[in-house]
Amino acid sequence: MSSSHGSFSPLNIVAVSGGLNTPSKTEALVQEILNELGEATPINVHFIKFSEIGHLLGGAIYRNQLPQRVQDDLAKVEAADALIVGTPVYRASFTGLFKHFFDFVEQTALVDVPVLLAASGGSDRHALVLEHQLRPLFSFFQAQTLPIGVYATDRDFTPEYTIKSELLRERITLAVARALPILEWAPAKGQRAEVIKAKTEQANQNLGINKQIEQDEVLPSAAVPSLDAAESRLHHKTSKTLKSNVA
């Protein structure tokens, strides 16, 4: 229940870890971010682990070729109030399967959805994977990538894959502290599941990673629940003009 006294209805957070191993540093990192966020504000969490679903993704070109479990995960991503995404660095980028999964996400579904970016790599030298690979991917979706991302290296973890680095913990705290006002402000939170339903059903039937779609309709976003209301303030532009410029 929201009130003006600072209590909030739980945020529906969907976390995605692209780590394929068990145990996985990426999973541990994403879990730590979730823990930190959960201490600060009520959250419902759906955690998608590629260590569990990675092998179910390969080979599919159409979304309806994916196992039901993955289709359900995609629906959760599309209905989330906010995402926390993490990937291991493979060959200087996110993993191919991580990209493959997001290729199946309906391309207008994440407009204005806050996304916290995280990655783990073997080397400091690939820390900019957050800025040069992950941020552009989520900018494509017109998501709100949060300003502070979190990058960890093998040195930040114990042999049991728990986090041992104080600097990394501080970075997680900073990332979550900076994310909180944005996450809690989102006026459409909790309502996205309803507005996204039809899009998700359509995507389950038609979406193929080989198909380019016209972006003729942008769903109510977290930041602008009614695009029409926002557009009506821009009286010198027609809806048509605005909608054709969203791609």
Ligand SMILES: Cc1cc2nc3c(=O)[nH]c(=O)nc-3n(C[C@H](O)[C@H](O)[C@H](O)COP(=O)(O)O)c2cc1C
């Ligand atoms: C196939 C493969 C490619 C990798 N390529 C890179 C790389 O280009 N840069 C890097 O910093 N680390 C690289 N690594 C190291 C992993 O990113 C790192 O160990 C990561 O934390 C593993 O995450 P996980 O424990 O969640 O699997 C690579 C690892 C594998 C298995």
